[in-house]
Amino acid sequence: MDVPTLHHLAHSHPLVRSSPTAAALVDEALDYHHSTFAQPLHQSAGTRPRFQSLTLYILGGRKREVSRVKELRYFNPSAQEHVRVAGGSNWSELAPMLTGRSHHCVAVMGYFLFVVGGEAEHATGRTCAVRTACRYDPRDNRWIEIAPMKACREHFVLGVLGQYLYAVGGRNELRQVLPSVERYCPKRNKWTFVQPFDRSLSCHAGCVADNLLWVSGGVTNTAQYQNRLMVYNPDQDQWLARSPMLQRRVYHVMAAVRRQLYVLGGNDLDYNNDRILVRHIDSYNMDLDQWTRCSFSLLTGQNESGVAVHDDRIYVVGGYSIWTNEPLACIQVLDLSTEGKEEVFYGPTLPFASNGIATCFLPAPHFTCPNLQTLQVPHHRIGAV
Numbered sequence: 001m002d003v004p005t006l007h008h009l010a011h012s013h014p015l016v017r018s019s020p021t022a023a024a025l026v027d028e029a030l031d032y033h034h035s036t037f038a039q040p041l042h043q044s045a046g047t048r049p050r051f052q053s054l055t056l057y058i059l060g061g062r063k064r065e066v067s068r069v070k071e072l073r074y075f076n077p078s079a080q081e082h083v084r085v086a087g088g089s090n091w092s093e094l095a096p097m098l099t100g101r102s103h104h105c106v107a108v109m110g111y112f113l114f115v116v117g118g119e120a121e122h123a124t125g126r127t128c129a130v131r132t133a134c135r136y137d138p139r140d141n142r143w144i145e146i147a148p149m150k151a152c153r154e155h156f157v158l159g160v161l162g163q164y165l166y167a168v169g170g171r172n173e174l175r176q177v178l179p180s181v182e183r184y185c186p187k188r189n190k191w192t193f194v195q196p197f198d199r200s201l202s203c204h205a206g207c208v209a210d211n212l213l214w215v216s217g218g219v220t221n222t223a224q225y226q227n228r229l230m231v232y233n234p235d236q237d238q239w240l241a242r243s244p245m246l247q248r249r250v251y252h253v254m255a256a257v258r259r260q261l262y263v264l265g266g267n268d269l270d271y272n273n274d275r276i277l278v279r280h281i282d283s284y285n286m287d288l289d290q291w292t293r294c295s296f297s298l299l300t301g302q303n304e305s306g307v308a309v310h311d312d313r314i315y316v317v318g319g320y321s322i323w324t325n326e327p328l329a330c331i332q333v334l335d336l337s338t339e340g341k342e343e344v345f346y347g348p349t350l351p352f353a354s355n356g357i358a359t360c361f362l363p364a365p366h367f368t369c370p371n372l373q374t375l376q377v378p379h380h381r382i383g384a385v
Protein backbone atom coordinates (compact mmCIF):
# COMPACT_ATOMS: atom_id res chain seq x y z
CA MET A 1 0.00 0.00 0.00
CA ASP A 2 1.44 3.37 -0.99
CA VAL A 3 1.81 6.23 1.48
CA PRO A 4 -0.99 8.48 0.08
CA THR A 5 -3.51 5.61 0.29
CA LEU A 6 -2.36 4.75 3.80
CA HIS A 7 -2.62 8.42 4.76
CA HIS A 8 -6.22 8.61 3.51
CA LEU A 9 -7.29 5.39 5.25
CA ALA A 10 -5.63 6.32 8.52
CA HIS A 11 -7.21 9.76 8.75
CA SER A 12 -10.63 8.52 7.72
CA HIS A 13 -10.73 5.97 10.53
CA PRO A 14 -13.14 7.05 13.34
CA LEU A 15 -10.66 6.30 16.13
CA VAL A 16 -8.00 8.50 14.55
CA ARG A 17 -10.40 11.34 13.78
CA SER A 18 -11.69 11.37 17.35
CA SER A 19 -8.26 11.60 19.00
CA PRO A 20 -5.75 14.43 18.38
CA THR A 21 -3.05 12.29 20.03
CA ALA A 22 -3.71 9.37 17.71
CA ALA A 23 -3.82 11.69 14.71
CA ALA A 24 -0.43 13.17 15.67
CA LEU A 25 1.11 9.69 16.00
CA VAL A 26 -0.28 8.68 12.63
CA ASP A 27 1.09 11.85 11.03
CA GLU A 28 4.51 11.18 12.56
CA ALA A 29 4.51 7.60 11.27
CA LEU A 30 3.40 8.63 7.79
CA ASP A 31 6.02 11.37 7.59
CA TYR A 32 8.67 8.85 8.65
CA HIS A 33 7.75 6.36 5.93
CA HIS A 34 7.37 9.10 3.33
CA SER A 35 10.92 10.40 3.98
CA THR A 36 12.67 7.14 3.13
CA PHE A 37 16.25 8.38 2.83
CA ALA A 38 16.04 10.67 5.88
CA GLN A 39 14.79 7.93 8.23
CA PRO A 40 18.15 7.57 10.04
CA LEU A 41 17.83 11.20 11.13
CA HIS A 42 14.33 10.77 12.56
CA GLN A 43 14.78 8.13 15.22
CA SER A 44 12.46 8.06 18.23
CA ALA A 45 11.05 5.55 20.70
CA GLY A 46 8.59 4.53 18.00
CA THR A 47 11.17 3.91 15.28
CA ARG A 48 14.23 2.59 17.13
CA PRO A 49 14.62 -1.21 17.16
CA ARG A 50 13.73 -2.79 20.48
CA PHE A 51 16.64 -4.90 21.68
CA GLN A 52 18.53 -5.99 24.77
CA SER A 53 22.00 -6.12 23.25
CA LEU A 54 24.01 -5.65 20.09
CA THR A 55 25.72 -8.37 18.11
CA LEU A 56 28.51 -8.54 15.54
CA TYR A 57 27.60 -8.33 11.84
CA ILE A 58 29.88 -9.19 8.90
CA LEU A 59 29.26 -8.44 5.23
CA GLY A 60 30.93 -8.79 1.89
CA GLY A 61 34.57 -9.61 1.42
CA ARG A 62 36.61 -11.78 -0.86
CA LYS A 63 36.76 -15.55 -0.43
CA ARG A 64 39.40 -17.90 -1.80
CA GLU A 65 37.09 -19.70 -4.20
CA VAL A 66 34.68 -16.83 -4.99
CA SER A 67 35.58 -13.36 -6.16
CA ARG A 68 33.22 -11.16 -4.10
CA VAL A 69 30.34 -12.17 -1.87
CA LYS A 70 26.99 -10.58 -1.05
CA GLU A 71 26.42 -12.25 2.31
CA LEU A 72 25.29 -10.36 5.40
CA ARG A 73 25.58 -12.44 8.57
CA TYR A 74 25.36 -11.89 12.29
CA PHE A 75 26.88 -13.76 15.20
CA ASN A 76 24.15 -16.00 16.64
CA PRO A 77 25.58 -17.56 19.82
CA SER A 78 24.49 -20.98 21.00
CA ALA A 79 23.03 -21.68 24.40
CA GLN A 80 26.40 -23.09 25.50
CA GLU A 81 27.87 -20.00 27.06
CA HIS A 82 31.15 -21.49 28.21
CA VAL A 83 32.69 -22.18 24.80
CA ARG A 84 35.73 -19.91 24.53
CA VAL A 85 36.03 -19.86 20.75
CA ALA A 86 32.78 -20.23 18.84
CA GLY A 87 32.83 -21.95 15.46
CA GLY A 88 31.65 -20.87 12.05
CA SER A 89 28.25 -22.49 12.62
CA ASN A 90 27.33 -19.65 14.97
CA TRP A 91 26.75 -17.22 12.09
CA SER A 92 23.26 -16.77 10.66
CA GLU A 93 22.48 -15.30 7.24
CA LEU A 94 20.29 -12.29 6.56
CA ALA A 95 19.19 -10.65 3.31
CA PRO A 96 22.27 -10.39 1.08
CA MET A 97 23.60 -7.15 -0.32
CA LEU A 98 22.38 -6.07 -3.73
CA THR A 99 25.90 -6.47 -5.17
CA GLY A 100 28.84 -8.55 -4.01
CA ARG A 101 31.76 -6.36 -3.01
CA SER A 102 35.00 -6.30 -1.06
CA HIS A 103 37.22 -3.55 0.36
CA HIS A 104 34.09 -1.48 0.91
CA CYS A 105 33.23 0.63 3.94
CA VAL A 106 30.32 0.53 6.35
CA ALA A 107 28.85 2.97 8.85
CA VAL A 108 25.92 2.91 11.27
CA MET A 109 23.55 5.86 11.64
CA GLY A 110 20.24 5.67 13.49
CA TYR A 111 20.59 1.85 13.64
CA PHE A 112 20.70 1.72 9.83
CA LEU A 113 23.69 0.10 8.15
CA PHE A 114 25.25 2.00 5.23
CA VAL A 115 27.48 0.17 2.74
CA VAL A 116 29.51 2.35 0.40
CA GLY A 117 31.92 1.78 -2.48
CA GLY A 118 34.37 -1.08 -2.62
CA GLU A 119 35.52 -3.40 -5.36
CA ALA A 120 32.95 -5.32 -7.42
CA GLU A 121 33.00 -7.67 -10.38
CA HIS A 122 31.19 -6.51 -13.51
CA ALA A 123 29.37 -8.72 -16.02
CA THR A 124 32.43 -8.57 -18.26
CA GLY A 125 34.50 -10.22 -15.53
CA ARG A 126 36.47 -7.05 -14.91
CA THR A 127 36.93 -6.08 -11.28
CA CYS A 128 37.21 -2.44 -10.25
CA ALA A 129 36.14 0.15 -7.71
CA VAL A 130 32.50 1.24 -7.67
CA ARG A 131 30.63 4.34 -6.51
CA THR A 132 27.39 2.59 -5.56
CA ALA A 133 25.94 2.69 -2.04
CA CYS A 134 23.07 1.00 -0.23
CA ARG A 135 21.38 0.96 3.16
CA TYR A 136 20.18 -1.95 5.31
CA ASP A 137 17.31 -1.73 7.79
CA PRO A 138 17.58 -4.42 10.51
CA ARG A 139 13.96 -3.74 11.47
CA ASP A 140 12.64 -5.55 8.40
CA ASN A 141 15.76 -7.16 6.90
CA ARG A 142 15.60 -5.00 3.79
CA TRP A 143 18.10 -3.23 1.52
CA ILE A 144 17.56 -0.09 -0.55
CA GLU A 145 19.90 1.72 -2.91
CA ILE A 146 20.93 5.27 -2.03
CA ALA A 147 22.64 7.91 -4.15
CA PRO A 148 26.05 6.81 -5.47
CA MET A 149 29.20 8.68 -4.55
CA LYS A 150 30.64 11.19 -6.98
CA ALA A 151 33.84 9.12 -7.24
CA CYS A 152 34.43 5.37 -7.35
CA ARG A 153 36.34 4.33 -4.23
CA GLU A 154 37.93 1.23 -2.72
CA HIS A 155 40.46 1.03 0.14
CA PHE A 156 39.07 4.25 1.60
CA VAL A 157 37.67 5.46 4.93
CA LEU A 158 34.04 6.15 5.86
CA GLY A 159 32.84 7.86 9.04
CA VAL A 160 29.72 9.41 10.56
CA LEU A 161 29.94 13.00 11.78
CA GLY A 162 26.67 14.53 12.90
CA GLN A 163 24.07 14.00 10.19
CA TYR A 164 26.55 13.18 7.43
CA LEU A 165 28.67 10.31 6.13
CA TYR A 166 32.21 11.23 5.03
CA ALA A 167 34.19 9.20 2.46
CA VAL A 168 37.94 9.87 2.40
CA GLY A 169 40.48 9.06 -0.31
CA GLY A 170 40.84 5.56 -1.77
CA ARG A 171 41.44 4.26 -5.28
CA ASN A 172 39.09 4.79 -8.21
CA GLU A 173 38.07 2.47 -11.06
CA LEU A 174 41.37 3.22 -12.85
CA ARG A 175 43.32 2.39 -9.66
CA GLN A 176 44.29 6.03 -9.33
CA VAL A 177 44.81 7.15 -5.73
CA LEU A 178 42.46 9.97 -4.72
CA PRO A 179 42.88 13.05 -2.51
CA SER A 180 39.16 13.89 -2.62
CA VAL A 181 36.69 13.78 0.27
CA GLU A 182 32.91 13.80 -0.08
CA ARG A 183 29.98 13.66 2.30
CA TYR A 184 26.50 12.18 2.09
CA CYS A 185 23.40 13.96 3.34
CA PRO A 186 20.56 11.46 4.04
CA LYS A 187 17.98 14.23 4.09
CA ARG A 188 18.80 15.20 0.51
CA ASN A 189 20.11 11.79 -0.57
CA LYS A 190 23.06 13.56 -2.14
CA TRP A 191 26.87 13.52 -2.04
CA THR A 192 28.95 16.72 -2.18
CA PHE A 193 32.71 17.29 -2.15
CA VAL A 194 34.32 18.90 0.90
CA GLN A 195 37.91 19.90 1.72
CA PRO A 196 40.28 17.35 0.13
CA PHE A 197 43.44 15.86 1.55
CA ASP A 198 46.74 17.60 0.85
CA ARG A 199 47.83 14.48 -1.06
CA SER A 200 46.34 11.37 -2.64
CA LEU A 201 45.86 8.52 -0.18
CA SER A 202 44.56 4.95 -0.11
CA CYS A 203 44.84 1.86 2.10
CA HIS A 204 44.66 4.13 5.15
CA ALA A 205 42.62 3.65 8.34
CA GLY A 206 40.17 5.93 10.07
CA CYS A 207 37.65 6.34 12.86
CA VAL A 208 35.47 8.97 14.50
CA ALA A 209 36.27 10.27 17.99
CA ASP A 210 35.47 13.53 19.79
CA ASN A 211 33.23 14.55 16.86
CA LEU A 212 36.26 14.54 14.57
CA LEU A 213 37.35 12.19 11.78
CA TRP A 214 40.83 10.72 12.28
CA VAL A 215 42.87 9.17 9.45
CA SER A 216 46.20 7.35 9.81
CA GLY A 217 48.84 5.86 7.53
CA GLY A 218 48.12 4.75 3.98
CA VAL A 219 50.01 4.94 0.72
CA THR A 220 50.24 7.84 -1.75
CA ASN A 221 49.99 7.85 -5.53
CA THR A 222 53.80 7.65 -5.63
CA ALA A 223 53.76 4.43 -3.53
CA GLN A 224 55.07 6.20 -0.43
CA TYR A 225 53.99 4.50 2.81
CA GLN A 226 52.77 7.01 5.40
CA ASN A 227 52.99 7.35 9.18
CA ARG A 228 50.91 10.53 9.34
CA LEU A 229 47.90 11.13 11.55
CA MET A 230 45.41 13.65 10.18
CA VAL A 231 42.19 14.93 11.72
CA TYR A 232 39.19 16.52 10.00
CA ASN A 233 37.02 19.13 11.71
CA PRO A 234 33.61 19.27 9.96
CA ASP A 235 32.71 22.63 11.51
CA GLN A 236 35.76 24.27 9.92
CA ASP A 237 35.97 21.94 6.89
CA GLN A 238 39.68 21.64 7.62
CA TRP A 239 42.34 18.93 7.88
CA LEU A 240 45.05 19.26 10.52
CA ALA A 241 48.18 17.19 11.15
CA ARG A 242 48.84 15.56 14.51
CA SER A 243 51.87 13.68 15.84
CA PRO A 244 52.85 10.94 13.37
CA MET A 245 52.57 7.26 14.20
CA LEU A 246 55.58 5.37 15.54
CA GLN A 247 55.91 3.58 12.20
CA ARG A 248 54.35 3.53 8.77
CA ARG A 249 51.25 1.39 8.24
CA VAL A 250 49.02 0.45 5.31
CA TYR A 251 46.07 -1.97 5.21
CA HIS A 252 45.69 -1.52 8.98
CA VAL A 253 42.69 -0.59 11.14
CA MET A 254 42.11 2.14 13.70
CA ALA A 255 39.55 2.38 16.51
CA ALA A 256 38.78 4.71 19.41
CA VAL A 257 38.21 3.70 23.03
CA ARG A 258 37.97 6.27 25.85
CA ARG A 259 39.80 9.14 24.10
CA GLN A 260 42.56 6.81 22.94
CA LEU A 261 43.09 5.85 19.31
CA TYR A 262 44.49 2.38 18.62
CA VAL A 263 46.13 1.26 15.37
CA LEU A 264 46.31 -2.48 14.77
CA GLY A 265 47.67 -4.73 12.05
CA GLY A 266 48.72 -3.72 8.59
CA ASN A 267 52.17 -3.83 7.06
CA ASP A 268 55.24 -1.71 6.47
CA LEU A 269 58.33 -1.95 4.23
CA ASP A 270 61.77 -3.12 5.34
CA TYR A 271 65.12 -1.80 4.12
CA ASN A 272 64.85 -3.98 1.00
CA ASN A 273 61.42 -2.52 0.23
CA ASP A 274 59.78 -5.87 1.05
CA ARG A 275 56.49 -5.92 2.93
CA ILE A 276 56.60 -6.88 6.60
CA LEU A 277 53.73 -7.60 8.97
CA VAL A 278 53.13 -5.22 11.84
CA ARG A 279 51.90 -6.99 14.98
CA HIS A 280 52.61 -4.10 17.34
CA ILE A 281 49.62 -2.18 18.67
CA ASP A 282 50.14 1.55 19.17
CA SER A 283 47.88 3.96 21.04
CA TYR A 284 47.43 7.69 20.65
CA ASN A 285 46.41 9.99 23.50
CA MET A 286 44.10 12.62 22.02
CA ASP A 287 44.66 15.04 24.92
CA LEU A 288 48.47 14.84 24.89
CA ASP A 289 48.94 14.37 21.12
CA GLN A 290 51.28 11.49 21.95
CA TRP A 291 51.81 7.95 20.67
CA THR A 292 52.77 4.98 22.87
CA ARG A 293 53.67 1.40 21.93
CA CYS A 294 51.44 -0.98 23.86
CA SER A 295 52.88 -3.89 25.84
CA PHE A 296 50.46 -6.27 24.09
CA SER A 297 50.45 -7.24 20.41
CA LEU A 298 48.25 -9.04 17.92
CA LEU A 299 48.57 -12.83 18.08
CA THR A 300 48.97 -12.94 14.30
CA GLY A 301 49.33 -10.30 11.63
CA GLN A 302 46.16 -9.14 9.89
CA ASN A 303 45.84 -6.90 6.82
CA GLU A 304 42.74 -5.69 4.96
CA SER A 305 40.57 -6.50 7.98
CA GLY A 306 37.26 -5.17 9.21
CA VAL A 307 37.07 -3.48 12.61
CA ALA A 308 34.31 -2.79 15.13
CA VAL A 309 34.15 -1.59 18.73
CA HIS A 310 31.76 -2.61 21.50
CA ASP A 311 32.00 -2.34 25.30
CA ASP A 312 35.66 -1.21 25.22
CA ARG A 313 36.64 -4.12 23.00
CA ILE A 314 38.10 -3.81 19.52
CA TYR A 315 37.28 -6.62 17.08
CA VAL A 316 39.69 -7.13 14.16
CA VAL A 317 37.82 -9.31 11.70
CA GLY A 318 39.20 -11.47 8.90
CA GLY A 319 41.79 -10.07 6.53
CA TYR A 320 44.83 -11.31 4.68
CA SER A 321 48.15 -12.83 5.70
CA ILE A 322 51.22 -11.83 3.70
CA TRP A 323 53.01 -14.81 5.27
CA THR A 324 50.71 -17.38 3.67
CA ASN A 325 49.18 -15.24 0.89
CA GLU A 326 45.79 -16.47 2.04
CA PRO A 327 42.67 -14.81 3.46
CA LEU A 328 42.00 -15.27 7.18
CA ALA A 329 38.99 -16.59 9.11
CA CYS A 330 40.08 -15.37 12.53
CA ILE A 331 38.76 -12.58 14.73
CA GLN A 332 41.17 -11.06 17.23
CA VAL A 333 39.73 -9.14 20.15
CA LEU A 334 41.60 -6.44 22.06
CA ASP A 335 39.97 -6.14 25.48
CA LEU A 336 40.56 -2.70 26.99
CA SER A 337 37.76 -2.86 29.56
CA THR A 338 40.11 -3.08 32.58
CA GLU A 339 43.12 -0.77 32.74
CA GLY A 340 46.30 -2.70 33.42
CA LYS A 341 44.69 -5.99 32.39
CA GLU A 342 44.43 -5.47 28.65
CA GLU A 343 44.61 -8.65 26.59
CA VAL A 344 44.33 -9.90 23.03
CA PHE A 345 42.54 -13.19 22.35
CA TYR A 346 40.84 -15.01 19.50
CA GLY A 347 37.10 -14.49 19.20
CA PRO A 348 34.55 -16.39 17.10
CA THR A 349 35.78 -17.97 13.88
CA LEU A 350 34.34 -16.57 10.66
CA PRO A 351 32.18 -18.90 8.52
CA PHE A 352 34.76 -18.47 5.74
CA ALA A 353 38.20 -16.95 5.29
CA SER A 354 37.87 -13.49 3.77
CA ASN A 355 39.80 -10.29 3.22
CA GLY A 356 38.29 -6.92 2.41
CA ILE A 357 35.41 -7.80 4.74
CA ALA A 358 33.44 -5.18 6.70
CA THR A 359 31.94 -5.44 10.17
CA CYS A 360 29.87 -3.51 12.71
CA PHE A 361 27.61 -3.93 15.73
CA LEU A 362 23.83 -3.74 15.32
CA PRO A 363 20.81 -5.01 17.27
CA ALA A 364 20.31 -8.77 17.06
CA PRO A 365 17.38 -9.41 14.71
CA HIS A 366 14.14 -10.73 16.18
CA PHE A 367 12.55 -11.72 12.88
CA THR A 368 15.02 -14.52 12.11
CA CYS A 369 15.48 -15.86 15.62
CA PRO A 370 12.69 -14.85 18.01
CA ASN A 371 14.36 -16.55 20.96
CA LEU A 372 17.75 -14.97 20.35
CA GLN A 373 17.50 -12.47 23.18
CA THR A 374 16.99 -15.23 25.73
CA LEU A 375 19.84 -17.27 24.27
CA GLN A 376 22.24 -14.45 23.51
CA VAL A 377 25.70 -14.70 25.01
CA PRO A 378 26.67 -11.36 26.59
CA HIS A 379 29.51 -9.77 24.67
CA HIS A 380 31.93 -10.18 27.55
CA ARG A 381 31.64 -13.88 26.70
CA ILE A 382 32.25 -13.62 22.99
CA GLY A 383 35.68 -15.20 22.83
CA ALA A 384 36.12 -15.40 26.59
CA VAL A 385 34.90 -17.68 29.34
